[in-house]
């Protein structure tokens with residue numbers, strides 16, 4: 001395996017003036033003819049990438065080239081500089097086999113639909129090309145096929161039966177190329193941009209799925225409007241196409257003018273999709289659309305800069321969702337995801353900075369760190385330069401870099417130039433891995449509160465030294481009577497230790513720390529349960545309020561799991577919360593969902609102890625039961641009050657009521673033997689409540705009839721059946737879950753080559769903390785068996801799922817031995833893909 005280093009990046013010595021492609025599609029033998037115009041910019045050979053191609057002919061300006069120039073082992077074609085004029089046309093004819101392409105990279109078939117996935121390095125599976133993001137060119141594409149709908153990037157030029165021609169005038173790198181050919185139908189609409197251009201919009205789905213594509217279309221229109229209003233960015237082609245396919249390695253892809261989506265992020269109806277599904281659809285439609293400016297018009301110079309487009313585009317989709325729904329709820333959700341996925345990554349063997357400087361397989365770096373931490377870093381930048389500074393910087397970014405392939409360095413420079421700030425030290429957030437730990441100690445004397453902060457980041461793989469970072473600390477002060485005595489104030493910490501003083505205070509206040517989660521750090525501070533309860537009751541910052549309740553719950557759970565005391569304070573605090581729940585159902589729901597077992601384990605590990613998955617599970621169950629018994633009446637009353645009469649609407653208000661209802665149901669199920677869940681499962685007319693009730697029934701072991709009924713009703717809908725495959729391993733009591741997963745994995749229903757189905761079942765089990773980490777190693781063994789089966793078929797999805805093991809060293813010796821044995825078995829598999837090999841090696845290192 002070859003490691004790629006940022007330090008080795010060199011500009012490509014040629015410019016591509018025009019790319020012409022002709023496809024004759026056939027499942028086993030697709031012909032691709034290319035004509036690529038090159039112009040020399042610098043000295044050097046012409047090096048092209050190609051992988052798994054059957055090359056039929058190569059030529060320069062019509063002169064045939066010797067096929068011996070192909071270095072198949074390196075997946076390169078090298079044409080010596082001496083054989084090349086200043087400007088020339090390179091031509092190739094190759095044959096590829098889409099049907100055999102189970103890796104879903106390049107051109108492949110998904111249920112009879114030809115489609116492509118080229119990011120990061122898929123285009124080299126289609127034809128010979130400089131497959132790197134800094135080589136940009138306009139594309140001219142001809143597709144010949146019997147399929148009725150033939151699509152590519154850009155604008156349609158001509159479209160006769162069996163042949164379509166597309167032209168994309170905007171220079172783009174090959175990773176943004178896309179082609180689709182299939183028996184598809186569209187729901188169509190249009191959008192008039194702010195300068196008055198009318199754009200045709202289509203969402204293409206399989207015949208029969210049209211009635212579930214409406215929400216995707218509405219989301220697209222909202223995204224286009226929002227990007228004009230919030231960023232002044234307008235769409236730039238005559239058409240915008242979205243296509244839904246069933247087999248896809250991730251969520252969706254921002255190909256220029258032709259976004260390709262995993263069908264689960266397009267198709268939704270009240271009966272088949274949950275509130276969470278709707279919110280994700282809106283967010284991802286937005287995300288891919290926003291890439292048109294942040295990713296496509298301005299792209300990345302190399303893949304080390306991936307977070308230039310991903311961090312920024314995630315940040316933009318987060319802003320979009322907060323504007324469309326509830327900003328407070330969105331922020332809390334984002335913090336939850338960041339902690340669950342990114343902090344965990346940052347604390348283990350896979351830790352890497354948002355801007356890594358080396359990799360073996362770039363597809364392994366589409367991570368929570370590059371995406372979610374990349375977005376947090378932009379949030380901090382925005383806090384530091386302020387709303388107006390941010391807007392100015394972004395305008396300059398689009399102005400200065402439109403049409404270019406850029407670096408993080410360019411991005412930071414734009415902020416420096418627009419605001420006059422020196423951001424040299426801030427850049428560490430991009431280059432340093434690890435989550436800083438922020439400690440606070442307080443001194444109180446004569447009306448003066450002194451806050452002493454310390455920051456520290458523990459070493460991560462390859463980065464032993466961690467200099468201090470610039471940390472924006474937003475805080476407020478809450479007086480003992482609940483009044484806010486200091487509104488949100490932004491402190492800027494730049495040193496390892498730093499103190500801040502607040503004078504003239506009457507009584508000692510409680511610090512509402514890290515408001516809005518102003519920096520991605522962990523916090524350690526002395527705070528009593530009473531002070532947390534005060535913040536939970538009175539903090540004016542919704543995130544900080546929620547965090548106070550959450551910390552109270554976490555402390556209660558950890559005390560139980562490690563055998564200390566019980567969480568009486570949290571139980572009491574819940575009482576106050578329930579009394580006031582109807583005024584803000586979304587907030588109450590967020591507080592009622594107890595911290596998950598994985599988060600409890602992480603927190604215990606951070607405190608230097610060894611988490612015991614069984615004890616954690618038992619503690620969480622016991623606390624939930626206690627809360628349910630102590631507040632049964634209030635919970636039951638709220639559960640009834642949060643009924644949603646009238647037609648289902650996937651908006652924030654309805655979603656808030658349903659999530660509170662389900663949070664109450666989850667607690668009540670622990671003491672009513674699943675009675676309410678059974679009733680709701682039978683009566684609910686929307687999937688949110690349906691699935692919520694089903695999960696409760698599975699957890700209480702009362703699921704037999706419901707699962708049969710569910711499968712009968714939805715057996716022919718693969719997206720809904722993915723839920724059926726997911727909730728069983730996820731919610732079954734830990735002692736029974738592995739056996740259940742094994743049963744579900746038996747043929748013929750487990751269509752494991754479909755990534756959604758594989759992730760549903762195997763990912764469902766890895767999400768069941770105490771089951772995956774079963775003391776006898778059965779969870780690890782089962783998962784590795786399946787990873788070994790999938791790897792030869794689909795390396796990308798296999799490699800991603802290896803991250804389930806990234807926490808293995810924090811458990812006890814017995815579990816570690818089982819995990820090591822399972823991982824070693826995977827590592828030793830003959831023919832292991834480069835993707836999975838890199839992941840396992842890093843995890844075992």
Ligand code: B3K
Pocket residue numbers: 119120250252253254287288291310363366
């Ligand atoms: N850019 C794609 C992800 C491509 C992943 C390649 N393994 C989707 C997105 O982030 O919008």
Ligand code: ZN
Pocket residue numbers: 287291309310313314
């Ligand atoms: Zn993206």
